[in-house]
Amino acid sequence: MAKKSAIKNNERKRKLAKQYAAKRERLHKIVYDKKLPIEERFAAGLKLAELPRNSSKTRIRNRCELSGRPRATYRKLKLSRIALRELGSKGMIPGLVKSSW
Numbered sequence: 001m002a003k004k005s006a007i008k009n010n011e012r013k014r015k016l017a018k019q020y021a022a023k024r025e026r027l028h029k030i031v032y033d034k035k036l037p038i039e040e041r042f043a044a045g046l047k048l049a050e051l052p053r054n055s056s057k058t059r060i061r062n063r064c065e066l067s068g069r070p071r072a073t074y075r076k077l078k079l080s081r082i083a084l085r086e087l088g089s090k091g092m093i094p095g096l097v098k099s100s101w
Contacts, residue, residue, distance in 0.1 A: 002068030010061050013054045020055035024048065 030036060030044035053059065062073045064080035072081040079087070088096040 002063065002070065006070070007063065007068045010063055013060050016052055016055040017057050017060060020051055021057075024051065024055065027051075 027044045027048040031041050031048065033041070061070050062075060062078075063070050064073050064083050065078045066083045067080055069080040069082065073079065074081070074084060077084060077093075084093070084096075085098065087093050088098045
């Protein structure tokens with residue numbers, strides 16, 4: 001089980017990223033638009049830098065929904081390899097058969 005604080009931090013980052021997504025997208029479009037004057041693009045870059053760092057999508061860590069494990073997480077299922085194996089062995093995941101030989 002991961003630390004509760006790490007899981008809470010990640011949830012906070014997800015919330016901030018969702019809150020600032022539209023504003024970040026708008027500013028990014030201005031910054032990377034080569035047709036605009038350099039002063040306007042620079043000002044947009046400064047505004048982008050003023051936003052909270054944790055509002056960036058790249059700071060979000062994919063974690064297991066059950067254990068909070070940050071590594072070896074399947075994106076589609078949002079489960080770690082360990083949790084996936086346990087649930088698969090119990091027959092809780094439809095279509096998944098644990099192989100052993």
